[in-house]
Amino acid sequence: MKKTIALLLALILCVSATACGNGGGKEGSGATSGETGESGGTGKKVTLRLGHIAGDTDAWHLGALKFAELVREKTNGSVEVEVYSSSTLGNDRDLIEGMQLGSVDFALVAGVLSNFYEPYGILELPYLFRDQEHLEKVLYGDIGKQLKQDLLDNAQIRGLEFWVRGPRELTANKKSKRWPI
Numbered sequence: 001m002k003k004t005i006a007l008l009l010a011l012i013l014c015v016s017a018t019a020c021g022n023g024g025g026k027e028g029s030g031a032t033s034g035e036t037g038e039s040g041g042t043g044k045k046v047t048l049r050l051g052h053i054a055g056d057t058d059a060w061h062l063g064a065l066k067f068a069e070l071v072r073e074k075t076n077g078s079v080e081v082e083v084y085s086s087s088t089l090g091n092d093r094d095l096i097e098g099m100q101l102g103s104v105d106f107a108l109v110a111g112v113l114s115n116f117y118e119p120y121g122i123l124e125l126p127y128l129f130r131d132q133e134h135l136e137k138v139l140y141g142d143i144g145k146q147l148k149q150d151l152l153d154n155a156q157i158r159g160l161e162f163w164v165r166g167p168r169e170l171t172a173n174k175k176s177k178r179w180p181i
Contacts, residue, residue, distance in 0.1 A: 046079045050106035051089035051098070060108045060163075061085045081106070100156055108163065116155040120147065135164065 050068065054060040061083070068081035089095060089104055092112040098104030100116075114121035122128070129135040138144060139162040148159035 043078055045077070048079065048081045048105040049084060049089065049103075050081050050108075051084040051087075051095045051104055052108035053087045053092060053095075054085060054108070056085050058085075063163075064108060096157060106160075110165070113151065113155075113157070113159075116157060117151045119150065123147075132164075139164065 048071075050064050052060045052064060064081075064083045064085075068083050071079050071081050089098060089107075092107075092109040093115065095104055095107035095109055096112060096116055099107055111124055114124060123139075129138065144162060151157050151159050
């Protein structure tokens with residue numbers, strides 16, 4: 001649980017730093033207005049859109065809300081992130097395409113990046129990693145950095161952070177005759 005929270009906070013901080021200092025001159029796809037920020041500055045207020053497919057009680061949504069809160073705090077209200085849950089802005093593929101088109105600024109997605117940059121498919125292979133430590137070493141090391149850079153170079157998608165999910169489990173409501181466990 002502590003690792004999950006730490007990874008969530010790392011995601012939020014990384015996304016926050018990138019959103020607030022992307023250096024690309026893009027003000028975001030969201031609406032901007034001439035209003036002053038909460039800090040009393042004269043800059044335009046920027047609104048960014050973040051979408052995901054999970055429901056309102058899911059960790060993704062709660063993390064996205066925390067991210068929006070941190071962005072608002074760290075920019076003194078001059079940048080606001082609107083969070084759209086439950087596929088409101090589309091499914092994972094729609095969200096990625098929206099980022100490429102500029103209609104979506106951020107997305108929490110899983111398992112679709114290989115459609116946009118094939119080498120990401122390696123991360124979807126079962127039993128590829130020995131354990132959690134091996135997975136983290138790959139994702140947060142040179143290989144993960146290279147994957148994110150290649151994704152940007154080849155698909156114009158900036159990967160901000162990997163959000164490590166727990167292993168998947170298969171469950172059923174009937175005992176298997178084939179595999180008596």
